[in-house]
Amino acid sequence: MSDAISSLQSATPAERAANSFRQVVAPVAAPRQRPHVIASEAQALAIAQQLAAQWAPSALQRDRERLMPWAEIETYSDSGLWAITVPKAYGGLQVSNWTLAQVIATIAAADGSLGHIPQNHFYALEVLRVGGSDAQQRFFFERVLAGERFGNALAEIGHRDHKRRTRLEQAAAGWVLNGEKFYCTGAIFAHWIPVQAMQWGEGPEPVSVMVFVPRDAVGVTVTDDWDGMGQRVTGSGSVSLQNVQIQPEWIVPFQVSFDNPTTIGPVAQIMHAAIDLGIGEGALQASLPFIREQARPWIDAGVAQASDDPLTLQALGKVDVRLHAARALLRRSALITDAAQAAPTEASVAAASVAVAEARTLSHSAGLLAANKLLELGGTSATFAAWGFDRYWRNVRTHTLHDPVRWKWHAIGNYALNDVIPPRYGAL
Incomplete structure (x- = not known):
C-alpha cells in the first residue's frame, strides 16, 4: 500500500471531518488477479446482492470516518461486475441496461458511495462502444476484462459556463x-x-x-x-x-458522438437514476425495523405502537409506491435504451432520452422522500448519531444535484407537447 493511501486510512475521524488530510494519492497497483467471469445476467444480480449484504453493515463507519473503500473496490472489481457491459463481440457479457441499473441500485442501497463509484467506469465503456475504433475497443475492453478500472476527469469548476478548458x-x-x-x-x-x-x-x-x-x-x-x-x-x-x-x-x-444520435447520454442517466433509487430503497429498508422497534406513535393516534399509527402507515405507503413507480419507470427506460442501442436513430435516441429523463425525475423525488421520511417517521431519536440515518439524506441530496431535475421536466413537456427532441449530451 502506498504511503499516501496509508496516511489517508490512518487519519483520525476529526482530521477526516475537517478534511484537513487532503493529500495526493498514489496510483493503484495493477489488478491482483483476473476477475471472475460472470456467466449470466442472473448471476450478476446474485453477486451484487451478495456484495451488498457484505458491505451494508460497515457503510456507516466508512461514511462517519471517511474510510476510503480500497478493499471493497478490489473485491467489487474481482467479482467481475465491472466488466458486465463489455460487448459480447469483445469477450464480455453485454448485459441489458436494466441489469446494469439493478446492479447499481442494489449496491447503492447498501452504500451510496459504492453504488456511485463505477458509474463513470461504465460511462467510459459506452463512450468506447459508440466512438472507439476497433483497435481501441479491443485494447480497452481487454484491459477491463483483465481487471483494470476507469475513473473520470470530465468536469471543471471555477467558471460560470460549461466550456472545457483542458x-x-x-x-x-x-x-x-x-x-x-x-x-x-x-x-x-x-x-x-x-x-x-x-x-x-x-x-x-x-x-x-x-x-x-x-x-x-x-x-x-x-x-x-x-x-x-x-x-x-x-x-x-x-x-x-x-x-x-x-x-x-x-x-x-x-463530440461526434453527440452530433449524431447515440445512447451515451441515456445510459449515463440510467445509472444516475439507479443510484438515487438505490439510496431511497436503502432508506426505506432502514425505516421499517426502526419504526417497528424504536419509534413512538403520536399521542392522537390512540395506539400503542408506531407500526399501528395510521398516519405513519399512510406516509410509508406513499414512500413504497413512489419507489416502486420509480423502479418501474427505470426498467421501462432501460428497455427503450436497449432498443436505441440496437438501432440508434434520431427518433429512437430521443425516445430513450425522454424515457430516462422521466425515470430520473421520479427516482429523484422518491429517493429524497424516502430519506426524509426515515427521519420524520422515526422521530427525534432517529437523528442520533449512533444510527447514522442522516447519511441516506446527505447521500441522495448530494447526488441528486448532479444535474437539475427542473430541466428534465422542461424537456419532457417540450417533447410531449411540441415534438421537440431533447438535446444530446450526457447531462440529460
Whole structure:
C-alpha cells in the first residue's frame, strides 16, 4: 500500500471531518488477479446482492470516518461486475441496461458511495462502444476484462459556463494534455482516467475528445479533496494534468458522438437514476425495523405502537409506491435504451432520452422522500448519531444535484407537447 493511501486510512475521524488530510494519492497497483467471469445476467444480480449484504453493515463507519473503500473496490472489481457491459463481440457479457441499473441500485442501497463509484467506469465503456475504433475497443475492453478500472476527469469548476478548458495540443514530442478537473468520481481507484478535453491542431477549431490517460502517467496528479456533505467516500476529488504525454491511440472522438444520435447520454442517466433509487430503497429498508422497534406513535393516534399509527402507515405507503413507480419507470427506460442501442436513430435516441429523463425525475423525488421520511417517521431519536440515518439524506441530496431535475421536466413537456427532441449530451 502506498504511503499516501496509508496516511489517508490512518487519519483520525476529526482530521477526516475537517478534511484537513487532503493529500495526493498514489496510483493503484495493477489488478491482483483476473476477475471472475460472470456467466449470466442472473448471476450478476446474485453477486451484487451478495456484495451488498457484505458491505451494508460497515457503510456507516466508512461514511462517519471517511474510510476510503480500497478493499471493497478490489473485491467489487474481482467479482467481475465491472466488466458486465463489455460487448459480447469483445469477450464480455453485454448485459441489458436494466441489469446494469439493478446492479447499481442494489449496491447503492447498501452504500451510496459504492453504488456511485463505477458509474463513470461504465460511462467510459459506452463512450468506447459508440466512438472507439476497433483497435481501441479491443485494447480497452481487454484491459477491463483483465481487471483494470476507469475513473473520470470530465468536469471543471471555477467558471460560470460549461466550456472545457483542458487542452490537448501538438508539441515536438507529440500530443500533450494540460488541465484541471474536479468531481472526478472514481479517479482515485482507477487504472485509467478518461479525460474530456478540447483537441487543438486538427483544424481551425478545437474538437471535443475523450483521452484515456494512464493513471500512473507522468504529470497526472490525483488529490483526495472532495468535501461534499454526502457521497463522502466516492473519491470525487480533483485531477491535475501537467504536460502529460498522450499516445494517439488513447484519443477517442467525443463530440461526434453527440452530433449524431447515440445512447451515451441515456445510459449515463440510467445509472444516475439507479443510484438515487438505490439510496431511497436503502432508506426505506432502514425505516421499517426502526419504526417497528424504536419509534413512538403520536399521542392522537390512540395506539400503542408506531407500526399501528395510521398516519405513519399512510406516509410509508406513499414512500413504497413512489419507489416502486420509480423502479418501474427505470426498467421501462432501460428497455427503450436497449432498443436505441440496437438501432440508434434520431427518433429512437430521443425516445430513450425522454424515457430516462422521466425515470430520473421520479427516482429523484422518491429517493429524497424516502430519506426524509426515515427521519420524520422515526422521530427525534432517529437523528442520533449512533444510527447514522442522516447519511441516506446527505447521500441522495448530494447526488441528486448532479444535474437539475427542473430541466428534465422542461424537456419532457417540450417533447410531449411540441415534438421537440431533447438535446444530446450526457447531462440529460
